[in-house]
Amino acid sequence: xxxxxxxxxxxxxxxxxxxxxxxxxxxxxxxxxxxxxxxxxxxxxxxxxxxxxxxxxxxxxxxxxxxxxxxxxxxxxxxxxxxxxxxxxxxxxxxxxxxxxxxxxxxxxxxxxxxxxxxxxxxxxxxxxxxxxxxxxxxxxxxxxxxxxxxxxxxxxxxxxxxxxxxxxxxxxxxxxxxxxxxxxxxxxxxxxxxxxxxxxxxxxxxxxxxxxxxxxxxxxxxxxxxxxxxxxxxxxxxxxxxxxxxxxxxxxxxxxxxxxxxxxxxxxxxxxxxxxxxxxxxxxxxxxxxxxxxx
Numbered sequence: 001x002x003x004x005x006x007x008x009x010x011x012x013x014x015x016x017x018x019x020x021x022x023x024x025x026x027x028x029x030x031x032x033x034x035x036x037x038x039x040x041x042x043x044x045x046x047x048x049x050x051x052x053x054x055x056x057x058x059x060x061x062x063x064x065x066x067x068x069x070x071x072x073x074x075x076x077x078x079x080x081x082x083x084x085x086x087x088x089x090x091x092x093x094x095x096x097x098x099x100x101x102x103x104x105x106x107x108x109x110x111x112x113x114x115x116x117x118x119x120x121x122x123x124x125x126x127x128x129x130x131x132x133x134x135x136x137x138x139x140x141x142x143x144x145x146x147x148x149x150x151x152x153x154x155x156x157x158x159x160x161x162x163x164x165x166x167x168x169x170x171x172x173x174x175x176x177x178x179x180x181x182x183x184x185x186x187x188x189x190x191x192x193x194x195x196x197x198x199x200x201x202x203x204x205x206x207x208x209x210x211x212x213x214x215x216x217x218x219x220x221x222x223x224x225x226x227x228x229x230x231x232x233x234x235x236x237x238x239x240x241x242x243x244x245x246x247x248x249x250x251x252x253x254x255x256x257x258x259x260x261x262x263x264x265x266x267x268x269x270x271x272x273x274x275x276x277x278x279x280x281x282x283x284x285x286x287x288x289x290x291x292x293x294x295x296x
Contacts, residue, residue, distance in 0.1 A: 031271065038062065038264035045258035061261035065269070073229060074236035075269075078215060080148055081232055085214035089156045090207055097165030098191050112166075119159045132224055147225040155213075155220065161206045168202035169195050208278070215274060237266045 032052060037045050041056025049055055065071050099105055100112055122128070136150050144150075172195055180190050196203065218234040225231055231239070244259035 031268075034264045034267050037258075038261050038268055040258075040261065042256055042258040042261070045260050058257055060255065061257040061265045064257075065262060065265050070236065071266070074231055074233045077148060077230055078233040078270075081151060081217065081221070082211055082214040084149075085152045085155060085217075086207060086210040088152055089158060089161075089210045089214075090203070092156045093158060093161045093165050093206055093210075094191075094196070094203070096162045098169055098195060100162070100166045101169035115159050115162060129223065132220070136224065146230065147227060148230050150224055151217070151221055154224070155217070158210070158213075161209055164202055164206055165199070168199040172198050211277070212274060215270075233266075233270050237263065237270065240266065 029052075033050070036052060036054040037050050038061055039057050039059055040050045040054040041058055044050050044055035100108065100115070102108070105111070132150070132154050135154055136147070139145075139150055176194055176198075177190055180194050185193065216234060217232065218238065221232050222235045222238070225235070228239075241263055244263065
């Protein structure tokens with residue numbers, strides 16, 4: 001019986017590792033293809049000759065992209081939305097999660113139910129759009145004409161992340177908070193000196209969620225930002241894609257690189273910052289989700 005269990009366990013491991021390798025390659029291939037297509041010649045890209053490795057290597061697509069002032073402008077807009085959007089959303093999530101974790105909060109059950117309710121049911125896309133338009137009018141009336149701030153403020157609410165932080169805060173022993181209060185700590189000092197340091201794994205995970213969401217944000221950025229000079233990188237890539245698929249705009253194109261190579265070069269550059277940041281936060285990821293996702 002023991003020998004049969006060992007054999008079945010080995011078979012299971014072989015099958016599991018095989019599927020894991022196939023899944024990993026399936027996730028890695030699009031990124032490798034984007035890199036290869038971005039540095040391959042026009043003929044190889046346009047006629048589908050690039051499968052995995054680049055052909056007729058050239059870097060003119062990257063050179064064109066780097067010399068495009070609109071690209072750097074879009075990149076700076078994305079950095080703006082990511083930084084301020086993450087800071088604002090994280091502030092809202094921490095304060096909301098901390099308040100909802102307190103049993104002494106008046107109408108606590110109602111607020112928790114209302115928060116979960118918004119995850120199950122929503123008013124719909126059109127009411128949300130109209131709500132953002134009203135917010136935009138309010139911003140304009142007080143002199144804020146930069147639509148990027150509208151996206152930052154309007155997208156600052158995330159019910160799921162507030163729940164993760166609430167559960168993490170509830171896991172902090174109440175005795176530690178009581179000891180801090182006895183020592184004369186105020187409510188904000190308790191939050192800053194006790195709860196945030198003890199829940200830094202969950203906070204780091206939520207920060208990653210917010211940062212990726214802001215970096216990849218496309219739909220609302222395109223709908224709410226009317227000035228082309230304020231468009232983030234994702235909207236810029238989409239507009240370039242629309243331009244390069246227009247036969248009239250591409251009339252007379254005779255470069256040694258394909259228009260698709262420029263798009264792939266843009267995609268590669270939009271992914272690089274996330275690839276650089278993720279390894280530093282990844283160690284907190286599993287621990288943070290477990291702390292905030294499980295309620296004892």
